[in-house]
Amino acid sequence: MILEKFQLEGQVAIVTGASKGLGQAMALGLAEAGANLTLCSRHQEEMEAVAQEIRAATGRKVLALEVDVTDRSQVEAMVERTLAEFGQIDILVNNAGINRRVPLLELDDATWQEVLEINLTGPMYTCRAVGPHMIERRYGRIINVASTLALVSIPNRTPYAASKAGLALFTKTIALEWGPYGVTANALCPGPFDTPLNAPIKNDPVAYRQFLEKIPLGRWGDPRELACVVVFLASPASSFMTGSLVLVDGGWTAL
Numbered sequence: 254m255i256l257e258k259f260q261l262e263g264q265v266a267i268v269t270g271a272s273k274g275l276g277q278a279m280a281l282g283l284a285e286a287g288a289n290l291t292l293c294s295r296h297q298e299e300m301e302a303v304a305q306e307i308r309a310a311t312g313r314k315v316l317a318l319e320v321d322v323t324d325r326s327q328v329e330a331m332v333e334r335t336l337a338e339f340g341q342i343d344i345l346v347n348n349a350g351i352n353r354r355v356p357l358l359e360l361d362d363a364t365w366q367e368v369l370e371i372n373l374t375g376p377m378y379t380c381r382a383v384g385p386h387m388i389e390r391r392y393g394r395i396i397n398v399a400s401t402l403a404l405v406s407i408p409n410r411t412p413y414a415a416s417k418a419g420l421a422l423f424t425k426t427i428a429l430e431w432g433p434y435g436v437t438a439n440a441l442c443p444g445p446f447d448t449p450l451n452a453p454i455k456n457d458p459v460a461y462r463q464f465l466e467k468i469p470l471g472r473w474g475d476p477r478e479l480a481c482v483v484v485f486l487a488s489p490a491s492s493f494m495t496g497s498l499v500l501v502d503g504g505w506t507a508l
Contacts, residue, residue, distance in 0.1 A: 258488060258489045258490035259286065259484060259485065259488045259489075259490050260286060260287050260488065261283060261286040261287040261288040261343075261344070261484070261487060261488055262287035262288075263287070264287065264288045264289070264341075264343040264344060264487075265288060265289050265290070265291070265335065265339040265340075265341050265342050265343050265344070266280075266283045266288045266289070266290050266291070266342075266343065266344035266345070266346060266487065267290075267291045267292075267293070267331070267332075267335060267342060267344070267345050267346065267379070267383070268280045268283065268290060268291070268292050268293075268346040268348060269293050269294070269320070269322055269346065269347055269348050269349040269375070269379060270293075270294055270322075270348040270349030270350060271290075271292035271293065271294055271300065271303060271348065272292075272294035272296050272299035272300045272302075272303055273294075273299065273303075273448070273449050274446075274448035274449050274450055274476060275348060275398065275443065275446060275448055275450075275476050275479055276292075276294070276346075276348040276349070277303050277476070278476030278477050278479060278480045279346055279348065279476075279479060279480050279483045280292055280303065280307060280346075281306075281307055281310065281311070281480065282477070282480030282481065282483055282484050283344065283346075283480075283483065283484060283487060284307050284310070284311040284313040284315070285310075285311055285484075286484045286487075286488065287313075288313065288343075288344065288487070289313050289314040289315070289339055290304075290307065290313060290314070290315045290316065291315075291316045291318060291331065291334070291335040291338070291339075292304055292307075292315060292316070292317050292318070293317075293318045293319070293320035293322075293331055293349075294319070294320070294349065295319065295320070295321050296319070297317070297318075297319035300317040300318070300319065301317045303317070304316070304317035314338075314339070316334070316335065316338050316339075318331055318334065322347075322349045322371065322375030322376075322378060322379060323370040323371055323374060323375050323378075325378050328375075328378040328379050328382050329378075329382050331382075332379075332382040332383055332386070336386065341386075341390065342383050342386055342387065342393070343387075343392065343393060343394060343487075344393070344394045344395075344396070344487045345379060345380065345383050345393070345394070345395045345396070346396045346398065346483060346487070347375070347376035347379055347380070347395070347396070347397045347398060347420075348398045349371060349372075349375055350371060350372045350398065350416075350450075351367065351368055351371050351372065351413075351450075352368070352410070352413045352450055353367070353368055353412055353413065354409050354410065354413075354453065355409055355411075356408070356409050357411045360411060360412065364412065365411075365412045368412035368413055368416050369412060369415070369416050369419075371416075372413070372416035372417060372420060373416045373419045373420055373423065376397050376420055376423065377423065380395060380397075380423075380427055380438075383395075384427075384431065384436070387431070387434070387436045388431060388434040388436060391434050391435040391436075392435045392436065393431070393435070393436035393437070394436075394437055394486065394487045394488075394491070395424070395427065395431075395436065395437065395438040395439070396438075396439055396440075396441055396483060396486050396487060397420050397421075397423070397424045397438070397439075397440045397441070398440075398441050398443070399417045399418075399420045399421045399424070399440040399441065399442045399498065400413070400414075400417040400442055400443060401442050401443065401444045401500060401502045401505055401506050402414040402417050402418075403417040403418045403420065403421040403440070403442055403498065404418075404421075404442065404498070404500075404506060405506055417442075420440060421440045421442070421498055424438050424439065424440040424496070424498075425438075425440075425496045428495040428496030429496065432495055432496075437491065437492075437494060437495035438495055438496065439486050439491070439494060439495060439496070439497045439498075439499055440497070440498045440499065441479070441482065441483065441486065441499050441501065442498050442499060442500045442501065442502070443474065443479055443501050443502065444468070444474065444500070444501065444502025444503055444505040444506070445464050445468065445473045445474065445502070445503070445505065446473060446474040446475070446476055446479060447473045447474065447475060447476070448476060451473075455473070467505055467508055468502070468503040468504060468505050469503060469504035469505075469507065469508070470503035470504055471503075472503065473503075474501065474502075474503060478501070479501055482499060482501050486499065
């Protein structure tokens with residue numbers, strides 16, 4: 254049956270930046286599809302609360318870890334802990350990210366570096382850490398959460414747009430390198446979603462209206478809508494799909 258291709262029973266997923274917003278919704282979606290999880294963020298209490306909610310809702314095993322993805326040693330320890338706990342890693346969702354809204358001429362070096370380290374270097378560390386395991390097993394699903402700003406941009410987003418564009422091409426490159434070993438890599442490019450990261454825009458009536466005017470569907474996305482796409486990309490249903498940029502933006506980039 255076709256729906257069996259979307260099931261994740263017996264699989265293990267790592268989701269970074271899973272303590273809130275899109276990460277939390279995607280983690281729940283993966284668990285509902287059958288996956289056991291390692292969830293991480295820099296906020297242990299928030300992460301454990303989310304893990305407990307998912308355990309209660311789905312009955313899945315969920316490991317909650319405090320991890321800074323810009324610290325290579327912490328990332329490698331997370332992968333080792335996951336393998337010790339579950340014995341395998343089938344899915345990696347690189348969702349940890351930040352946005353700093355500032356004009357280029359007001360941008361300081363520290364802010365630029367912070368955004369690139371979390372949004373681009375972090376995914377490199379996690380992919381490099383899980384890659385040998387996936388290649389050895391000749392199976393893996395890597396989903397890097399980029400953004401529509403990897404393809405189009407708006408003012409005052411220089412570090413964010415640059416990091417997400419870099420992540421998109423990083424994804425295509427590892428898709429080429431690891432495809433022969435059965436490991437797929439795709440970049441998810443969300444548009445405006447109702448998350449804490451976008452609260453400054455949602456709470457600004459003028460900015461919010463300007464965004465809505467550019468979205469053909471006339472609304473922002475619900476994080477659960479993105480979870481559906483993640484389950485597809487993480488599942489056997491996407492077996493012939495790699496190196497793709499998957500836009501989920503209500504038609505924003507179609508304008």
